[in-house]
Amino acid sequence: MNCKVVLVTTDMQFGRRWVSELAQVSESDESSPLGLAFAHCEPGAELADFLDEGCTQVVALDDGSLDSVMLRDCYEQLRRHRAEIDCVLLTTAKMPMEDRIYECVISRGESNYGVVYRTLRRILLERVATPFADALKEYVYAARDSWHTPGHSSGDSLSSSPWVVDFYRFMGEHIFNTDLSVSVKMLDSLMDPISVIRQAQNLTAKTFGARHSYFVTNGTSTSNKVVLQHLLREGDRVVVDRNCHKSVHHAMIMSGAVPVYLESSVNQKYGIYGPVPKASIFRAIEENPSARMLVLTSCTYDGLRYDLKPIIEFAHQHGIHVLIDEAWYAHGRFHPELRPTALECGADFVTQSTHKMLSAFSQASMIHVGKSVENFDAAGFREDINMHTSTSPQYGMIASLDVARKQMSIEGFEVMSRTLGFAEEIRTFVRDSTLFRCLGVEDLCSAEVADDAVRLDPTKVTIDVGCAGLSAPEAQHTLFNEFGIQVEKNTHNTLTFLVTIGTTESKLLRLKQALLKLSESAEGASAQGRGQSLPALSDIVALxxxxxxxxxxxxxxxxxxxxxxxxxxxxxxxxxxxxxxxxxxxxxxxxxxxxxxxxxxxxxxxxxxxxxxxxxxxxxxxxxxxxxxxxxxxxxxxxx
The missing domain is CATH 3.90.100.10 (Orn/Lys/Arg decarboxylase, C-terminal domain)
Known part of the structure; x- marks a missing residue:
């Protein structure tokens, strides 16, 4: 592991001394797991080069050599490119005016470089900490006897059974000994977190740019229900894309809200629902002045992203709260090509399936409360969460959320750069070596949203196999049975491949080989008459x-x-x-x-x-x- 701290300064003499002194202190620190290295650079292109290095984890800005304009430009450049890393201010002022936007403030004249080094190390150690996961490991390794639920008692009921020991061995020891009870107080309570879970959630809020973040162990389906329950009461109007996930519609039933359904754009050629036209959203908001909430999905299952900022601003101007379902976009914060995220565009609430694209277990999700939310009722929101949360949560799932946050905080840019590279490699291969077509945003969107600045998440790779005469369900069957490849989804003529941070070079090679052989078996003529139309929204006539x-x-x-x-x-x-x-x-x-x-x-x-x-x-x-x-x-x- 290697973590680089970069000082941005125009005073090269100061920069060299700062780097040299800190490097000497670092060499004598044998206890740090961070492998701290130090460098200095000038503003602009030099800083951009360092931000492109995944190992750059802290940027220090020298206000002793940078004027206020340069300081602001450097800060904004950093936040645009690497929102997740720490920014430190080296200052000559007794009380800097903008100290609250920095993770830490250090005196430029500090002569004890040991203090400077330890300060930088501390803020990094805070970021890489996994409070809950560490507490869980500590408890398990202490090997305490279980006289509480669950009944398998750390797996002992299975490991001693000749009938089910094979399942115990298959799943592994730690699946069972991390499956614990709320009786274990040192592991905190998901329903009323006051220690390690609360610490983990606070770190998550910082990483994802939220005011508050909450862990959810029964998916974004439940996360959506929680947010809608919190904001809606019987008879409240909510403007909603009718093609939102089924959980949003379930929440309408539970709350007794009155939906104002928005008809999405539809691509009949490929059987894909797209975003709601921006004009339709604005019109619905204007025609429903009593509406309390707007719910949209961005990105969609097929990777289509709204231009959210003007939509959210318009909703806020009309006093409407905004929930963005980002179930498929938890990774968006960690690469400049994928931003801005819904939170950065001002969304009040965002729900994310951390398990879909990041390293969390299935069902592990998050709710983020935006910084724009005023008078947030934290106690009431906690009760809404608890109404949907089991009193026996899966602790391994909570730990996976903690670890997934750490990974993206420290190496999110690096792993997303690799992931985007793999996605582009697939597109290039399909274009140059097969009869198929990778579909871009202009292919997936219908004409009615052509001017709405809709963007495509590159990690969702949709391939048109129908253009080569293949049926997508048949192609999916062939990929699975002959090549051992499971795709994310298909329509009648497209296959969608999800490229995640778990994609590897070997998987990529096997996919290329399979697509090449599939292409060689194709008829070469576009499949006709195999379409599956998507129906238009009919009238809503009852609550x-x-x-x-x-x-x-x-x-x-x-x-x-x-x-x-x-x-x-x-x-x-x-x-x-x-x-x-x-x-x-x-x-x-x-x-x-x-x-x-x-x-x-x-x-x-x-x-x-x-x-x-x-x-x-x-x-x-x-x-x-x-x-x-x-x-x-x-x-x-x-x-x-």
Missing amino acids: PRTAYFARGEQLPLDREEITPLLGRVSCDEIVPYPPGIPLLVPGQEITAEILAAIISYVFEREDLEMHGVRTAGGRVALRVMTEDEAQAARAEFEAM
Whole structure:
């Protein structure tokens, strides 16, 4: 490990002395695990070169040689390029005016370089600390006897059994001895953190640029429900992309909120939902002055990102809170090509699936509260979290969040640079060596958002195999069964590959080999007539909560006879998974176009789960409101 501290100064004599003195102190420090090295540079291009080095972890700005403009420019350059690293001010002032924007302030005239060295080492050690993970390891290695839950007692119930010891060996010792109980007080409480979990969450807030951050052990699905529960009350209006994740729609049901659904842009050629046009968002906000909240997903499952700053500013001007579902974008903070993030654009709340792109266990997620939130009710928010949190959380999951934060704080830029390089290598290979096409933002977006400054997250690589005559579901099957490659998702003619910080050179080579052989087997002519249309949003005629809790009735989903379902009001969400975007939500009127899509998914896509579909008398069915229920619900909804 090597951590570099870079002094930015125009006083080269001072810079050389500063670096030399600190290097001597560092050589005598045999206890530090950081491997501190020191350098100095001038502002501008020299600083940019050091920021491109992943090992640069601290930048010190010398206000004894940099005027106020240069100081500000250097600080902004640093924050644009490497938001996660520490910035120190070397000052000649007794009380610098902007000291609060720096991680630390050190006197430029400090003659005891041991003090300077220890100060720099301290702020770095704070950043690389994993308070909860360290406490968990300490507890496990102390080998205390368990007289508490869980019943497997650190795995002893399995390791001593001839019938299940194979599972114990397969999973590994530490899976079980880190699975502990809330009885272990030294590990803090996720429901009321006061020590190591609280420390870990505070470090997380700093790393991700939030006012507060919270660990969630049952996914971003629950994170979304927590935020919406905190902000919404029965009858509150919320402006929401109808193609948000199903958890957002579940939250509408639970809260009794009134959704103002936004129709997303749709790319019918590739079967992909895109962002909501910016003009539609602005219009919906203006037409609903009582709306309390705006909910958008950025980036989408396919990597499409909104130009969030003007949208969030417009919402705030109208007194509306903004939640951005960044389930697929937890990595965005750690490379300048991927920024700005939702928090940097002023979002009030952001939810992230830390497990999707970073090094956390599945279900491990975070909620971030933005710095723009005024009068934040921390106690009330904690109660909202606790309503959805198990009193028996998985401690390994919490530790994985702690460790994932540390990794991105200290090497996020480096690992994301490598990841983006791999993604670009895939795109180049597909373009130069196969019959397929990698789709860019202009391919994935429909014309209605062409001028909305939508961007593409490069880590989502979507490949059009239909242009070479292949069916994407068949290509996915071939990749899995013949090459051992599992893709993230597919449409009828595209495959999406997720490039993460866990992607390796060997995996990349195997993918290239598989794509090349797949291309050689292709017909070379574009596949025709295999499309799967995405239906337009139909009218919402009942409050989602009312529709969901209606007794309803189940009507068969018949491929030949759809008339009985036409015009009826859905009680359930009908959701193909992945990606978890509903075709119907409770309270929505059923149209022929929507039924055609549902029938297509149910009877032709065995590779997907279909959530919300029922079975009645051995036949596939949908639950709809009775005619009387629908009539009463329509009247209620129109009166709101």
